[in-house]
Amino acid sequence: MKKLEKCIDRLFAERTVENIAIRIGRNDKVLYETYRSGSSAIDSGTLFDMASVTKIVATTSLCLIAADKGLLSFDNKVSSYFTCPDDKKDMTIKHLLTHTMGIGHKALTVCGNTYDNIYEYILRIPSDKSIGSEVIYSCPGFILLGKILEKVFDDRLDRLFEKYVAAPLEMHSSSFLPNKSADIVNSNISEEDRGCVNDYNCRFLGGVAGNAGLFSCVSDMTKYAKMLLSFGDPIISRDTFGLAIHNYTPALSESRGLGFLYVDEKYTQTGKLFPNGSIGHCGHTGQSIFVDLKSGLYVIVLSDATASTIRKYGEENYGEVIKMREDIHSAIKDDLE
Numbered sequence: 001m002k003k004l005e006k007c008i009d010r011l012f013a014e015r016t017v018e019n020i021a022i023r024i025g026r027n028d029k030v031l032y033e034t035y036r037s038g039s040s041a042i043d044s045g046t047l048f049d050m051a052s053v054t055k056i057v058a059t060t061s062l063c064l065i066a067a068d069k070g071l072l073s074f075d076n077k078v079s080s081y082f083t084c085p086d087d088k089k090d091m092t093i094k095h096l097l098t099h100t101m102g103i104g105h106k107a108l109t110v111c112g113n114t115y116d117n118i119y120e121y122i123l124r125i126p127s128d129k130s131i132g133s134e135v136i137y138s139c140p141g142f143i144l145l146g147k148i149l150e151k152v153f154d155d156r157l158d159r160l161f162e163k164y165v166a167a168p169l170e171m172h173s174s175s176f177l178p179n180k181s182a183d184i185v186n187s188n189i190s191e192e193d194r195g196c197v198n199d200y201n202c203r204f205l206g207g208v209a210g211n212a213g214l215f216s217c218v219s220d221m222t223k224y225a226k227m228l229l230s231f232g233d234p235i236i237s238r239d240t241f242g243l244a245i246h247n248y249t250p251a252l253s254e255s256r257g258l259g260f261l262y263v264d265e266k267y268t269q270t271g272k273l274f275p276n277g278s279i280g281h282c283g284h285t286g287q288s289i290f291v292d293l294k295s296g297l298y299v300i301v302l303s304d305a306t307a308s309t310i311r312k313y314g315e316e317n318y319g320e321v322i323k324m325r326e327d328i329h330s331a332i333k334d335d336l337e
Helices: 002-013 051-068 093-097 118-124 139-153 157-169 200-204 218-229 238-244 305-313 318-336
Strands: 019-026 029-037 214-216 279-283 287-291 297-303
Touching: 002 019, 002 029, 002 318, 019 218, 029 218, 051 093, 051 139, 051 157, 051 214, 051 238, 051 279, 051 287, 093 139, 118 139, 139 157, 139 200, 157 218, 214 218, 218 287, 218 297, 297 318, 305 318
Parallel strands: none
Antiparallel strands: 019 029, 019 297, 279 287, 287 297
């Protein structure tokens, strides 16, 4: 993988990353993997803050499992779980999963908000767009979805993840609120924050939320990727998984499945390596996982790119992180041809 290694060399030289782990596989075969660090040895068991990859690995997986168990339907209204104002009465689980609830990024770090009552605050936020009219990437939507899952399962999200996702997939290193003495790449600027979730809304809520908070590693993410390539087996039924991988927003600005980012001709971060219909997700800290359900190809990229670019520029430059993903996937495509 000469072009990939050259790309990684450049990323280190330009200080876009200080730690990066990449695994490329096809079904059960690992095609290539590489681990680079400017300060310490990392490997397939090193933990990274998965940021919004939490949305698919934990929250979406649990939502699909809940549907299998008859605990919810994707067309259920949020108002059947929580009291909603009139402008939110028609909001459904599907709107939350497809980022079409009409509310985009919001700071939830307001005095009086707690882990237990945060759903009340989210439901009071004025809509940016009418429900279902546009894809607006929404962490509040997935935090709300996490609270719904806690209600239907009658347990907390981190324990639900362990019971229904991590344990059956043998993802033994993955968790919310990891042991800070573990082998963890720091996604924060301060060394004393190593092992703390970077997402400030999730951190404010105590480190467990439907939008972020999961820590994982290449080894465990490979197990998750193989579950996706097996169309949900062994934790999600094939029929329910099949519903999740359709494009529910083809006429809108972004293509979204149920929880999953749906790769199409408008999407750039996979660099044309993954064909239309591939699924995956990115994390703001510099992570991504994508799978091609037809060919069995998967690519896992774990890094500290966002923190590294902040050290580089003195402020966040997320555009460089986005370009990093595109360049990595493009290099892999060239190497595989």
